Amino acid sequence: MARRSSKSRSKPSTPGARAQELSNRNNGRAPREPLAFDPQLLLSKLGTAKTVHQYRDKQAVFSQGDAADAVFYIQKGRVKLTVVSKRGKEAVIAVLQQGDFFGEGCLAAQPLRISSAAALQNLTIMRLEKKTMVGLLHQEPEFAEMFIAYLLSRNIRIEEDLVDQLFNSSEKRLARLLLLLAHYGKDSKPETVLPKMSQETLAEMIGTTRSRVSYFMNRFRKMGFIDYNGTLHVNSALLTVVLRD
Numbered sequence: 001m002a003r004r005s006s007k008s009r010s011k012p013s014t015p016g017a018r019a020q021e022l023s024n025r026n027n028g029r030a031p032r033e034p035l036a037f038d039p040q041l042l043l044s045k046l047g048t049a050k051t052v053h054q055y056r057d058k059q060a061v062f063s064q065g066d067a068a069d070a071v072f073y074i075q076k077g078r079v080k081l082t083v084v085s086k087r088g089k090e091a092v093i094a095v096l097q098q099g100d101f102f103g104e105g106c107l108a109a110q111p112l113r114i115s116s117a118a119a120l121q122n123l124t125i126m127r128l129e130k131k132t133m134v135g136l137l138h139q140e141p142e143f144a145e146m147f148i149a150y151l152l153s154r155n156i157r158i159e160e161d162l163v164d165q166l167f168n169s170s171e172k173r174l175a176r177l178l179l180l181l182a183h184y185g186k187d188s189k190p191e192t193v194l195p196k197m198s199q200e201t202l203a204e205m206i207g208t209t210r211s212r213v214s215y216f217m218n219r220f221r222k223m224g225f226i227d228y229n230g231t232l233h234v235n236s237a238l239l240t241v242v243l244r245d
Contacts, residue, residue: 049132055123064116068106071133074098077123080201083115092204095120095181095197101150106130107137120197165207173206174216175241178226182234197232 081094225238
């Protein structure tokens with residue numbers, strides 16, 4: 001009887017149900033912190049085969065359609081990657097931070113940049129010519145292993161972002177984004193999110209309107225999940241919004 005009862009309760013899983021199940025599992029995980037590289041490792045391996053550049057807040061590093069001929073490594077600051085459609089609509093596809101690489105598409109024979117990169121604050125980056133980067137990957141197995149691990153981590157993050165966009169509400173998407181920007185998971189204390197991250201930018205990153213972002217930010221503040229005091233502080237309790245059904 002017990003076997004028949006158990007069998008009668010089991011139902012075949014549909015593709016839609018399976019996808020939602022995977023989404024729920026992702027919601028239950030803390031946001032993944034991107035892998036960071038030790039800049040001293042690069043400096044010791046490259047010597048003079050690199051250039052270091054300084055950028056002001058909002059200054060362009062490269063633009064969509066530029067020649068893809070180098071890889072960049074963020075030593076200090078943050079970078080915003082954006083894409084503009086043929087109709088002129090702009091979308092923010094990523095905000096990168098210290099320890100991240102960008103522009104690696106040139107290593108896969110990408111002739112032109114498919115996105116634009118700009119500083120989100122005062123920025124220091126290391127520029128590695130494509131030839132230099134390829135040589136480093138071939139000659140230094142330890143560095144190559146770390147770089148592959150970094151790319152895989154970025155790919156997983158992109159997949160999680162896609163699931164987030166497909167299945168979660170704009171409120172949950174905003175909560176998850178704030179936790180990622182606050183480096184949730186490093187320790188139990190809330191970290192500071194840059195005050196220059198405008199609500200327009202947040203709205204573009206989660207696919208909603210600025211008014212909705214404003215509404216949810218005020219709601220999070222009233223609930224004690226975030227705090228404004230010249231800068232934005234994110235409390236780890238915001239995770240309850242991500243985990244909520």
